[in-house]
Amino acid sequence: MLREGVFLAANRLYGLVFTERDDLDGYHPDVRVFEVHEEDGTPVGLYLLDLYTRDSKRGGAWMSSFVTRATLLGTDTAVVVNNLNVPKPAAGEPTLLTFDETRTLFHEFGHALHGLLARATYPSLAGTAVFRDFVEYPSQVNEMWMLWPEVLASYAVHHETGEPIPAEVVERLEASATFNEGFATSEYLAAALLDLAWHELGPDEVPTDPDEVARFEQAALAAVGLDLAAVPPRYSTPYFAHSFSSGYASAYYSYIWSEVLDADTVAWFKDNGGLTRANGDLYRQYVVGIGGTRDPLGSYAEWRGRPAPIEPLLERRGLA
Numbered sequence: 001m002l003r004e005g006v007f008l009a010a011n012r013l014y015g016l017v018f019t020e021r022d023d024l025d026g027y028h029p030d031v032r033v034f035e036v037h038e039e040d041g042t043p044v045g046l047y048l049l050d051l052y053t054r055d056s057k058r059g060g061a062w063m064s065s066f067v068t069r070a071t072l073l074g075t076d077t078a079v080v081v082n083n084l085n086v087p088k089p090a091a092g093e094p095t096l097l098t099f100d101e102t103r104t105l106f107h108e109f110g111h112a113l114h115g116l117l118a119r120a121t122y123p124s125l126a127g128t129a130v131f132r133d134f135v136e137y138p139s140q141v142n143e144m145w146m147l148w149p150e151v152l153a154s155y156a157v158h159h160e161t162g163e164p165i166p167a168e169v170v171e172r173l174e175a176s177a178t179f180n181e182g183f184a185t186s187e188y189l190a191a192a193l194l195d196l197a198w199h200e201l202g203p204d205e206v207p208t209d210p211d212e213v214a215r216f217e218q219a220a221l222a223a224v225g226l227d228l229a230a231v232p233p234r235y236s237t238p239y240f241a242h243s244f245s246s247g248y249a250s251a252y253y254s255y256i257w258s259e260v261l262d263a264d265t266v267a268w269f270k271d272n273g274g275l276t277r278a279n280g281d282l283y284r285q286y287v288v289g290i291g292g293t294r295d296p297l298g299s300y301a302e303w304r305g306r307p308a309p310i311e312p313l314l315e316r317r318g319l320a
Contacts, residue, residue: 001097002049005155006109009145013280014117015039018047026050030088031081036116045069045078045116051095053085061085061104063111063139068126069119078127080115082108094159099173103146110142111135117284118291125292132247133254134296138288140262147174148275178318183231185256185317190226190233192253195243197223199250213237256313261300263312268304 007018017037024033030052036044045067050057060083067079084104089095097105111128114135120126128135145151147170156165197220198206207213217237221227235242242248265283272279286303290296301307314320 001102001105001155005102005146005151006106008154009106009142009148009151009275010109010113012150012275013145013277014113014284015277015280016044016113016116021046028054030054043077045080047112047116048079048081050081050083051086052088054088057083057085059085061108063108063115063128065115065127068115068123068129070121070123070126071119072121073123076119078116080112080127082112084108096159103143106143106146107139110139113142114138114288117288119289120291120293127291130292131296132251133257134261136255136258137261137265140258141265141283144266144269145275150275177316181317181319185319186226186228186231187234188256190221190224190228190231191235191240192256193224193226194220194233194237195240195252196250198237198243210238259316260310260313261308263316264304264308266316267312 003018007016010016010018015038017039018034019037021033021035024046026033026048028050030050032049032051034047034049036047038044053059062083063080064083065078065080067075067077069076069078082105084101086095086097086101115127118127118130120129123129152170153164157163158165194217197216207216217233218227221233226233237243242252243250248254265287269275269279282303286299287296290299297307311320
């Protein structure tokens, strides 16, 4: 799946070539190291994959940059890592990923591509050093290649028989994409708007009593029409880390805002031939290659000829 799925899509789109370097040691024996080159052989950097769960590793999945492509420091190659928490199989057994784990790897690899391809003069503007409500956009776009027909046909085969994934299974997966989206969208928006409501308070307005916190939550949700007993917010304030830490304070809305751009971009790829170098070059020029050196919405509008509309997102979620 890594070579014939994730790497294949990046090669078709950007011309990137990934070569495993068994002679380079990662920071843990499970870490795999890949050298990345442009199609013409120009070095791009190193991609590290830390796939498996272990006791010393925090949960979840993420991407980190160790070195960014900042010309001020003379670094024109990047070093990035993807971390996941996939259970490690027994010796000699294949690593089989679930549907969600596969999507997560494509997503995090989208961040890795952003870190590998974006260059700038200053480190503070290189790689994924972009506005918080833009950083999830390229990673979400990269998820589209998971079920793209030519990519799926390349990697989605039975690990023992080599039989391709049945077409009816793919159809069911695609048909299920809009299941429960009314609930999922409402609970997410409730949490995002509640996050914003907290950050609009002045120092003297912040509740300190637990009962006051609950009343504030209810009032804030009622004000936006989302005080629904059947659809509570995804998180309650006292245990919602995104509201007050992790760099997302007042920016939990950024996931769905990024998806507005993402859905419009996916529609553009589908309308313009999909997985081609020409499309990849344009997307690289206006999105993943600019880092924080340009206003992202200005660059997006220059590429698309207009701002991103909301209709593709509504269509994707079955809410149109």
